[in-house]
Amino acid sequence: MIEEYQDEIEDNDIEYIDSGDSAPDLYEHFRVVADKGQTLIRVDKFLHDRIPNVSRNRIQNAADSGFVHVDGVPVKSNYRIKPDQVVTIMMNRPPYNNDIIPEDIPLDIVYEDDCLMVINKPAGMVVHPGHGNYTGTLVNAIAWHLKSNPYYDANDPHVGLVHRIDKDTSGLLVVAKMPGAKTNLGLQFFNKTTRRLYRALVWGNVEVDEGTIIGNLARDPNNRMQMKVFDDPFVGKYAVTHYRVLERFGYVTFVECRLETGRTHQIRAHMRHIGHTLFNDARYGGDEILRGTHFSKYKQFVNNCFDICPRQALHALTLGFEHPLTGEDLDFTTQLPQDMTQLLEKWRNYISNREIE
Incomplete structure (x- = not known):
């Protein structure tokens, strides 16, 4: 019987902990007691059958991180549950x-x-x-x-x-x-009948005026905070991004992206996959100088750009859909936010001054 269930196990909840004396306090998020007639069963399957909306893979990751306990002791995902044993999910943050x-x-x-x-x-x-x-x-x-x-x-x-x-x-x-x-x-x-356009500044000179990126997206096994493109059609979720160039600045390019699908980090992962990481996208390495010269003046210019737009330069510009009640086609557009507008103007001035020189 489930005695308590206060939170789901999410990918970004799992942080690897030191098993030594310095390990942080753990807090109980889930508890279940095995029935008296319980047959031997792996703990990951046991929990997967009892926790809604949580994959078996997530439970296995939690066990490998020391968050799955049986009778108060951490166990691995292949541990077999016995009758009357108490199984708990212990996280390194309090439940909320x-x-x-x-x-x-x-x-x-x-x-x-x-x-x-x-x-x-x-x-x-x-x-x-x-x-x-x-x-x-x-x-x-x-x-x-x-x-x-x-x-x-x-x-x-x-x-x-x-x-x-x-x-x-x-x-x-x-x-x-x-x-x-x-x-x-x-x-x-x-x-895929909605209409969504994004504007983004990306590193590098996007050579073709327009193109399409097709690639399944799934979490990068080497960095669970990133999404990665996989060639295997059985890995990840199908994703399609159409892009076209709006303005070129030599070392960076201003592009428009049209989403055919809507996956986590889709534009960020797809553009990085073709060698054009979003400008100042810290998660995917865009907060480093990926194109340009080694001169200190240029480095200072780019750092000033980072300060102007202290986040990935990505804006969901338009959104269109059919009204659920009236059936009317609705389309909405916003202006670029000030940080991206100033960022683009700074690059325009930089390129203009270089051409004059």
Whole structure:
């Protein structure tokens, strides 16, 4: 019988711990007691059968990291459970309340009606509460904005955000205020009928004016915080990104990306795969000088650019979909945020001065 279940095991929750005396305190997130008639079974399968929405691979990673305990002792994923044994998930952070708390955070609302709203998210705002970011998120802000709406429950998964963008990516998101609207919009994203354009500054001179990147995406086994393109069609999720060049600055290129699919880090991983990492994308190495000269003057210029736009230079510029109730085609566009506008102008001035010299 499950006695307590307060959190799911997420990939970014798992941090490898030292097994020595300096190991940090661990906190119980899940507990289950094996039945008296329990037959011998591997602990990873035992837990996979009892924890909803968590893959067996995640449980195995948790066990290898020392987070799966039996009768208070860490065990590996191949340990076989016996009758009456107590199995716990012990994490190196306290459990938290999953309830979304409304917070009075300003929202840039591009469009709103009784069915949905479109929000322009600033860079630096986390979309959904998670490890290390339990407050101050876009979801908390939406909960405050809709706190008087009797049809909206921030803790109901049948309403709310239909899709996500990364913390340090700015731009447009759609929120469903009714369960039917979320189902309808979710199907539009699934069927690839939505229209999404992004603008990005990438390292290097993108030689062709336009192109398409096709490559399955999955987590990099050598760095679980990154996504990687795999040639094996049975690994990862199918992903397609179309791009075209908008402006060239020699060492960097301003591009437009159209998403055919919407995978985690899709543009970031795809552009890196073809040798054009997003400018100042720290997760994928874009916060290093990847193109240009070794002169100190140039290095100082690039560092100044990093200061102007202290995040990956990526903006969700447009979003289009069919209204769930009326069937009307809706298309929304935002301006580039100030940090990216200033970044582009700085590169224009740099190239202009070089041509004069």
